[in-house]
Amino acid sequence: DALGDRVIREAKRESKMLTYDQAIRALTYNAATGILTWNSSPNTRIVPGRTAGSKGTNGYVRIKMGGKTYLAHRVAWLIHRGNWPDGQIDHVDGCRQNNAIANLRDSTPSQNQHNQALRKTNKSGVKGVSWNPDSRKWHIQVTLNRKVHNGGHYECLAEATTVAATLRDRLHGDFARHD
Numbered sequence: 001d002a003l004g005d006r007v008i009r010e011a012k013r014e015s016k017m018l019t020y021d022q023a024i025r026a027l028t029y030n031a032a033t034g035i036l037t038w039n040s041s042p043n044t045r046i047v048p049g050r051t052a053g054s055k056g057t058n059g060y061v062r063i064k065m066g067g068k069t070y071l072a073h074r075v076a077w078l079i080h081r082g083n084w085p086d087g088q089i090d091h092v093d094g095c096r097q098n099n100a101i102a103n104l105r106d107s108t109p110s111q112n113q114h115n116q117a118l119r120k121t122n123k124s125g126v127k128g129v130s131w132n133p134d135s136r137k138w139h140i141q142v143t144l145n146r147k148v149h150n151g152g153h154y155e156c157l158a159e160a161t162t163v164a165a166t167l168r169d170r171l172h173g174d175f176a177r178h179d
Contacts, residue, residue, distance in 0.1 A: 017066075017070075018075070018078070020078055020079070020082050023079050024079055025039065026038065026039055026040060027063075027075065027079065029075075029076050029080060031080055031101040031102075032101075033100060034073075034076060034097075034098055034099030035051055035099070036052040036063065036072055036076060036079075036099070037049055037050060038050055038052050052072070055097060059096035059097065060072070060096045060097075061073070061096075061099065063075060071089075073089045073091065073096075073099045073104055074089055076099045076101065076104065077101075077104055077106075080101050085106040087106055087107055087108050088106075088107050088108070088109055089104050090105050090106075090107040090115050090175065091104065092104070092105060092115070094116075094177070107175065110144075110145060111175040114144075114168075114175040114176060115176075116177065117179065118179065124157065124160075126157070126160065127164065127177070127178065128140055128141055128142045128151070128164040128168060129157070129160045129161060129164050135153050137153035137154055137155050138153065138155070138157055138159075139151075139152075139153050140163055140164045140167060142167045142168050144171040144172065149167060149171060151163050151164055151167045165178050
């Protein structure tokens, strides 16, 4: 997906630019709240002690330092763990502004996709469940590593919901999301 590819490109760029030492000199990270604050003023508009960053159009908090823009959740990971994440950072609760360390986990692009919220175009209200007009039943499909896993057809939406959740749990593990 384009967002995932862009995030990985940004991650590779970031890993060449900002070091752990530079990050901790410039910022303080509160692991419980996820808030980054300025230690020093990189320019005249920044006041030490103030919250660093602002919400971008895609919902992620971005921080500008030295003419470059960094994703706050990746900087938080760097400061807390001492190194850049290996892959993407997944927000466990799906909230892109919640950068508390307990809400951040290193993930592959595929795992990050599993934790997506219900799509706006979904008509059943349940991830992986759609109405099949030919069989006149609810149909379950869950994807893992670009392979579609068929969960069967069910007359009852409640039963289909339970089966879909079980299939997502089995295939997606800790990254399964049910809302």
